[in-house]
Amino acid sequence: MKAIVFDFDGTLTKSKKGSNCWYKIWEYIDDLAYDEMLYNMFKKKLIDNDKWFEMIVKRYKEKDVKEAYLEDIANSIELLPGTYQILKQLHNNGVKIFVLSGGVRQIIEGVLNREKVNKYITSIEAYDLIFEKNGKLTSYA
Numbered sequence: 586m587k588a589i590v591f592d593f594d595g596t597l598t599k600s601k602k603g604s605n606c607w608y609k610i611w612e613y614i615d616d617l618a619y620d621e622m623l624y625n626m627f628k629k630k631l632i633d634n635d636k637w638f639e640m641i642v643k644r645y646k647e648k649d650v651k652e653a654y655l656e657d658i659a660n661s662i663e664l665l666p667g668t669y670q671i672l673k674q675l676h677n678n679g680v681k682i683f684v685l686s687g688g689v690r691q692i693i694e695g696v697l698n699r700e701k702v703n704k705y706i707t708s709i710e711a712y713d714l715i716f717e718k719n720g721k722l723t724s725y726a
Contacts, residue, residue, distance in 0.1 A: 587679060593686035593693050593711070599663045606688035607641070609658045614648045638712070642725050645714075652691070652716040659695025669702050676705040686711040 591597055594605035611620035623640055626632045632640070675682055682705055686693060690711040697703040713726040 586681060588681040588683060588707075589675060590683045590685050593684050593688050593696075597664055597668050597684070598696070599665055606658070606662075606686075606692045609661065609692070610645070610650065610654065610689070613654055613658055614645070614650060616644065616648060619644055638725055642714075642722065645722050650714075650722050652714075652720045652722075655689065655691040655714070656695055659692045659699065662692065662696045664696065664700050664702070669700060672702045672705040681707040683707055684709045684711070688712065689714055 594600075608617075608620065611617050623632075623637060623644075627634070627637045672682060684693060684697075684706055686709070688711050690709060690713045693709055693711050694703065697706060697709075714722055715724045715726060716722055
């Protein structure tokens with residue numbers, strides 16, 4: 586089996602400060618200072634990955650992050666030029682395409698669906714933010 590694995594943020598998407606999924610959420614809810622504080626704690630190994638995400642979800646709940654925000658954010662992210670053609674060619678040549686990301690699945694899927702490349706992707710492995718039917722955040726997976 587031929588396969589290729591892509592990261593999402595900065596690999597399939599245009600890369601600039603604030604281009605990753607998490608940063609875009611923090612920017613959307615106007616809480617970049619909290620994001621920076623968490624990131625610095627993580628870099629200094631004061632918290633591990635699980636604690637980091639637990640704190641992120643807690644803060645997102647406090648800020649009342651809604652599922653609809655993720656759709657808005659997905660609409661603001663652009664794929665790199667030529668991505669559609671490359672993914673199509675790989676797929677047509679029998680290559681399985683996987684996206685492995687530390688980003689947010691709903692945002693990744695939103696971008697790939699909008700750009701009509703989702704049909705070429707075999708699987709996406711990323712964080713899921715879990716929402717209730719009313720759009721309120723409950724947890725992550």
